[in-house]
Amino acid sequence: MDFSKLNGLVPAVVQDSESREVLMVGFMNEDALARTRETGFVTFFSRSRNELWTKGDTSGNRLQVISLFTDCDDDTVLVKVKRLGGGNVCHTGARSCFFKELA
Amino acid sequence: MDFSKLNGLVPAVVQDSESREVLMVGFMNEDALARTRETGFVTFFSRSRNELWTKGDTSGNRLQVISLFTDCDDDTVLVKVKRLGGGNVCHTGARSCFFKELA
Numbered sequence: 023m024d025f026s027k028l029n030g031l032v033p034a035v036v037q038d039s040e041s042r043e044v045l046m047v048g049f050m051n052e053d054a055l056a057r058t059r060e061t062g063f064v065t066f067f068s069r070s071r072n073e074l075w076t077k078g079d080t081s082g083n084r085l086q087v088i089s090l091f092t093d094c095d096d097d098t099v100l101v102k103v104k105r106l107g108g109g110n111v112c113h114t115g116a117r118s119c120f121f122k123e124l125a
Numbered sequence: 126m127d128f129s130k131l132n133g134l135v136p137a138v139v140q141d142s143e144s145r146e147v148l149m150v151g152f153m154n155e156d157a158l159a160r161t162r163e164t165g166f167v168t169f170f171s172r173s174r175n176e177l178w179t180k181g182d183t184s185g186n187r188l189q190v191i192s193l194f195t196d197c198d199d200d201t202v203l204v205k206v207k208r209l210g211g212g213n214v215c216h217t218g219a220r221s222c223f224f225k226e227l228a
Contacts, residue, residue: 042145119196
């Protein structure tokens with residue numbers, strides 16, 4: 023992976039492996055990607071808290087990795103997941119973070 | 126939209142509106158998003174060339190906007206598109222840029 027274009031980070035798109043709904047986008051650094059692959063649960067790097075966070079650690083709504091892809095120039099990750107817990111990915115309680123359509 | 130977190134850019138996830146396949150991820154600045162909404166064709170900001178580029182301007186494989194979403198904290202865009210031209214989105218000739226599965 024090429025982490026050089028974005029100060030050590032790559033965008034990580036999370037997609038429901040069954041419904042194919044795009045659930046959220048976070049960022050991963052090298053450690054977050056390694057942790058994601060080792061544990062099988064999606065781990066991001068929090069830009070605001072400057073630390074790793076495994077999605078769902080507090081809510082229980084973890085994201086289980088089903089498959090993991092990189093793009094053609096290795097600067098973006100696509101993670102296909104199974105939603106665990108209540109299955110609501112967004113902190114607002116919505117299933118997906120992309121619930122606001124621009125007019 | 127909040128363009129402040131990434132030096133004036135937001136990631137833009139492009140998804141096929143019918144198959145729901147994630148096709149690519151690019152970046153938009155405020156102008157690129159405005160151009161995308163005005164023209165109905167996906168326009169990114171190229172970080173390497175430091176300019177706007179409308180996807181498919183040279184290949185003909187433009188991406189027609191079907192719907193456009195922002196996420197809960199307004200720092201990412203999801204564009205659902207219809208693939209025009211040959212329909213291959215990746216510069217390698219693949220339909221999607223995410224054809225490499227990480228082992």
